[in-house]
Amino acid sequence: MQGASLKVVDGIKSVVRDFLRKALESEAADAVLVPVRTPAKDSYAWILTNDQAVLDEAGPLAPTMPVQGAKALKSLTRKGQGTARVIAVMRPCEVRAAVELSKLNQVHLDNIILLSYDCTGAVPLQDYVGDPAGSEERFDSMLEARKTEESAVKPVCGICVDFSLVDSDIHLGLIGLAGESALLIPNSEKGAALLEAMGIACEEDTSGWMQAVSGLKAEREDKRSKALAETGASLQGFDGLHAAFADCVGCHNCQSACPICYCRQCYFDSEVARRDPAALLDTAIARGGIAFPGDRVMFHTGRMAHMSLSCVSCGQCSDACPVSIPVADIFSYMADLTQATFEYAAGRDDGEPLPLRQYREDEVEKVHEIVKGAEEEEVAHE
Amino acid sequence: MDKGFTPRITALLCQWCSYTGADLAGTSRLQYPTSIIAMKVMCSSRVDPVLLLKAYLSGSGGVLLAGCHPGDCHYEVGNYHTRRRFAILKAIFDTLGLESARLKLSWISASEGPKFAQVANEYTDEIKKMGENPSKKKMFL
Ligand code: SF4
Ligand code: SF4
Ligand code: FES
Numbered sequence: 001m002q003g004a005s006l007k008v009v010d011g012i013k014s015v016v017r018d019f020l021r022k023a024l025e026s027e028a029a030d031a032v033l034v035p036v037r038t039p040a041k042d043s044y045a046w047i048l049t050n051d052q053a054v055l056d057e058a059g060p061l062a063p064t065m066p067v068q069g070a071k072a073l074k075s076l077t078r079k080g081q082g083t084a085r086v087i088a089v090m091r092p093c094e095v096r097a098a099v100e101l102s103k104l105n106q107v108h109l110d111n112i113i114l115l116s117y118d119c120t121g122a123v124p125l126q127d128y129v130g131d132p133a134g135s136e137e138r139f140d141s142m143l144e145a146r147k148t149e150e151s152a153v154k155p156v157c158g159i160c161v162d163f164s165l166v167d168s169d170i171h172l173g174l175i176g177l178a179g180e181s182a183l184l185i186p187n188s189e190k191g192a193a194l195l196e197a198m199g200i201a202c203e204e205d206t207s208g209w210m211q212a213v214s215g216l217k218a219e220r221e222d223k224r225s226k227a228l229a230e231t232g233a234s235l236q237g238f239d240g241l242h243a244a245f246a247d248c249v250g251c252h253n254c255q256s257a258c259p260i261c262y263c264r265q266c267y268f269d270s271e272v273a274r275r276d277p278a279a280l281l282d283t284a285i286a287r288g289g290i291a292f293p294g295d296r297v298m299f300h301t302g303r304m305a306h307m308s309l310s311c312v313s314c315g316q317c318s319d320a321c322p323v324s325i326p327v328a329d330i331f332s333y334m335a336d337l338t339q340a341t342f343e344y345a346a347g348r349d350d351g352e353p354l355p356l357r358q359y360r361e362d363e364v365e366k367v368h369e370i371v372k373g374a375e376e377e378e379v380a381h382e
Numbered sequence: 383m384d385k386g387f388t389p390r391i392t393a394l395l396c397q398w399c400s401y402t403g404a405d406l407a408g409t410s411r412l413q414y415p416t417s418i419i420a421m422k423v424m425c426s427s428r429v430d431p432v433l434l435l436k437a438y439l440s441g442s443g444g445v446l447l448a449g450c451h452p453g454d455c456h457y458e459v460g461n462y463h464t465r466r467r468f469a470i471l472k473a474i475f476d477t478l479g480l481e482s483a484r485l486k487l488s489w490i491s492a493s494e495g496p497k498f499a500q501v502a503n504e505y506t507d508e509i510k511k512m513g514e515n516p517s518k519k520k521m522f523l
Contacts, residue, residue: 232477235478235479236478236479237478237479237480238480238516238517238520238523240478240479241480242520242522242523246522267432286441286518287518287519287520287521288519288521289521290521291522291523294523295439295523296522296523297439297523298432298435298436298439298523301474301478302432302435302436304474305431305432305435305467305470305471305474306431306432308470308474309470333477334474334477337473337477338470338473338474341469341470342466356463356466356467356470359459359462359463359465359466360462361452361453361462363465363466366469367466367469370468370469370472370473370476371465371468371469371487373486373488374465374486374487374488374489377488377489377497377501378451378452378489
């Protein structure tokens with residue numbers, strides 16, 4: 001793998017800005033989709049633009065993620081790919097969510113060039129809103145140092161293993177490189193064609209960067225499995241589940257902030273999911289009482305069954321929760337498990353079909369193991 | 383344990399195979415327990431895992447999902463998808479320390495009346511041994 005060496009003079013953000021500017025000037029792209037600070041300066045919004053003046057104001061790497069980038073891409077491409085070639089600057093987890101959504105036909109990536117970068121993590125939204133200036137500073141220092149400060153970022157960012165190259169078209173490598181250099185790496189035919197059209201030659205060796213990335217990855221994998229095992233241990237049984245979600249107010253913000261939950265109407269918000277009022281009193285008498293809002297465990301475990309195979313551990317659900325339930329840690333714990341059952345990893349590869357969209361007559365070992373009873377009966381029947 | 387305890391088992395049976403199998407068990411006068419509350423669904427793959435979850439959290443002693451044998455689904459591949467979805471739900475139960483033995487998947491064809499009766503009897507015994515579904519007493523679910 002080879003890349004183009006870039007010189008970082010005025011910070012990493014301006015390297016990206018310069019690149020985008022050139023892409024627009026050379027007409028290699030028609031527009032860019034980037035996070036831009038809101039007028040009140042206390043948040044960011046995704047902006048689709050081809051205006052250089054707007055680009056000057058763009059993050060274009062944002063400290064926080066109020067809206068998951070894959071959601072913005074969905075708004076742009078949900079009816080199929082447009083004719084405009086758009087470069088979208090996204091975190092690796094946003095790219096992975098976009099890949100998942102493209103498998104679900106909610107996003108169309110044909111004319112989108114995903115530009116990603118070595119991510120040092122995102123500041124929790126509440127922290128950012130509470131202290132925008134301080135958060136900007138902390139994020140910039142992490143970005144320039146190319147090092148995550150766990151206390152400054154979302155808990156899932158500190159245990160993220162996909163912080164670097166994912167299934168993007170172009171990647172900006174930063175980790176392990178000296179302060180004044182960065183690597184622009186083409187990661188798909190589309191990405192390579194864009195760089196070529198811009199006259200950017202990719203002849204730099206990337207092995208040093210790759211090594212640094214895999215070193216950090218190994219460290220993170222260890223940290224992740226330990227942290228998530230702890231999360232899992234606290235979730236056991238009805239009591240564990242109830243304790244985890246005891247404060248849940250049933251707002252379903254976690255679901256609406258999730259990039260993967262794309263259904264126009266969620267089952268859990270539908271009429272059929274509501275309990276029959278006439279039966280509630282009977283249930284209350286039988287159980288000694290019944291809490292409102294009800295069915296919280298059903299909502300969360302049901303959502304796990306519906307979407308954990310595609311969860312990208314982006315942490316948006318935790319950001320969205322008004323009562324600070326660590327939803328993303330819980331879902332990441334589950335996701336690592338369900339995805340492993342099918343030897344699948346959400347967003348890893350756009351050519352890898354969704355586990356629930358395909359099957360194997362001769363199932364993967366783990367699936368066999370899990371549905372053992374039925375399989376044994378089947379053998380007996382033969 | 384209380385000998386008189388009869389669990390309620392929610393049984394979701396695909397209409398082309400398992401429900402017909404249950405019917406056959408009935409018309410062949412095979413005994414199977416009254417614990418089975420049978421519901422007809424078009425195909426085992428029509429059953430979203432959330433429906434199984436709902437039955438469980440509503441206090442069903444057991445939840446049985448049955449369909450045609452792999453390869454024999456009326457919709458050709460429905461039950462292969464069922465198998466995967468069921469595996470996910472089971473994995474979630476196991477991971478969360480919920481009693482996954484209260485979920486059961488079975489393949490029963492239209493001609494397997496005896497097998498239906500056997501599964502119904504054995505599963506009922508198993509659930510009897512497990513006792514009441516603890517969710518039946520939970521206020522905060
Ligand atoms: S469940 Fe949470 S962490 Fe997973 S993809 Fe959805 S918002 Fe991101
Ligand atoms: S955002 Fe938090 S309070 Fe709202 S439904 Fe999700 S877990 Fe419950
Ligand atoms: S019709 Fe019986 S399982 Fe599909």
